[in-house]
Amino acid sequence: MSRVALYARYSSDQQRTASIEDQLRLCRDHAAAQGWEIAGIYSDEAVS
Numbered sequence: 001m002s003r004v005a006l007y008a009r010y011s012s013d014q015q016r017t018a019s020i021e022d023q024l025r026l027c028r029d030h031a032a033a034q035g036w037e038i039a040g041i042y043s044d045e046a047v048s
Contacts, residue, residue, distance in 0.1 A: 001035060001036065001037050002034075002035075002036045002037070003036070003037045003038075003039040004031055004036045004037070004038060004039060005038070005039055005040040005041070005042060006024055006027040006028070006031070006038060006040070006041045006042065007041075007042045007043070008020045008023035008024050008027065008042075008043045008044075009023075009043060009044040009045070010044075010045060010046065011046065012046065020043050020045065024041060024043070
């Protein structure tokens with residue numbers, strides 16, 4: 001089984017925090033479909 005890390009970010013005040021949650025949900029779904037183990041989850045909020 002492959003181990004993966006998830007990374008999500010948004011870079012401006014005009015984007016919403018839910019954007020990160022949405023990105024991570026999609027990544028988790030993809031990892032599950034591929035049979036990958038999630039080893040870590042990372043995110044940056046409003047950082048450019």
